[in-house]
Each structure stands twice: as C-alpha cells, then as structure tokens.
Amino acid sequence: MHYYEVICSSCRNKFRVYEGSLRFRQLKERTDKIFRCEECYSKIRMDAIKNFFR
Numbered sequence: 001m002h003y004y005e006v007i008c009s010s011c012r013n014k015f016r017v018y019e020g021s022l023r024f025r026q027l028k029e030r031t032d033k034i035f036r037c038e039e040c041y042s043k044i045r046m047d048a049i050k051n052f053f054r
C-alpha cells in the first residue's frame with residue numbers, strides 16, 4: 001500500500017497518510033499545508049465540541 005510520511009503540524013510526530021484517503025489526495029494536490037495526525041485531529045474536534053457546549 002502506498003503512503004506518505006508526514007509530520008504532524010501539532011505534535012510534530014510522524015504519521016502515515018495512506019493512498020485512497022482524503023488526506024492523501026489533499027497532500028498530492030497541495031490544497032492544504034497543515035496536516036495533523038489522527039490523534040491531534042480528534043483532540044481538536046473534541047475541544048471544538050466542548051467549546052460549543054460551554
């Protein structure tokens with residue numbers, strides 16, 4: 001399986017973006033310069049939800 005190794009913009013950890021995923025396409029087309037690993041991505045989503053209910 002094809003994948004890119006990307007540095008997470010939040011935690012600076014390396015993570016893999018696999019072929020066929022939305023992020024892989026974004027990476028290939030360079031539509032987004034900020035990439036976050038799954039962990040940071042869900043953390044940010046959780047924070048957004050928490051803020052929403054505050």
Ligand SMILES: [Zn+2]
Pocket residue numbers: 008009010011012013036037038039040041
């Ligand atoms: Zn991260």
